[in-house]
Amino acid sequence: MTTGNTNKRSLSDEEKTEMLMILQAEQAEGIDKSKENYRKIAQAGISQWVRDFKAGNIKLTTVEDLKKLIELEMYLLKNDEI
Structure with a gap:
């Protein structure tokens, strides 16, 4: 009975870093x-x-209606820059 090679090659630190960068991108x-x-x-x-x-x-x-609209626009503009 023959046993197959079960050794698996480990990734080098450089390969791990590259894979992590791809995942993050x-x-x-x-x-x-x-x-x-x-x-x-x-x-x-x-x-x-x-x-x-x-x-x-x-x-x-009310002034509250206008305030909410302004806050919404400010929020959208601020988060558009992130």
């Missing part, structure tokens, strides 16, 4: 794609809100 690309998609959804929502506002379907009734 793929993860960063996935995060960027998700952020891009979320930004598109937010922009579409804001566009619809503006159309409804212009049509008179939405009324700003």
Whole structure:
């Protein structure tokens, strides 16, 4: 009966580092794609809100409404730079 070679070659530190860098790049690309998609959804929502506002379907009734809109825009701009 013959036994097969069960030894497996270990990765060198350089190969491990390269694999880790590839994985991190793929993860960063996935995060960027998700952020891009979320930004598109937010922009579409804001566009619809503006159309409804212009049509008179939405009324700003308090300063708090305006504050929330400004905070949303600031948040989106800030997180777009990350």
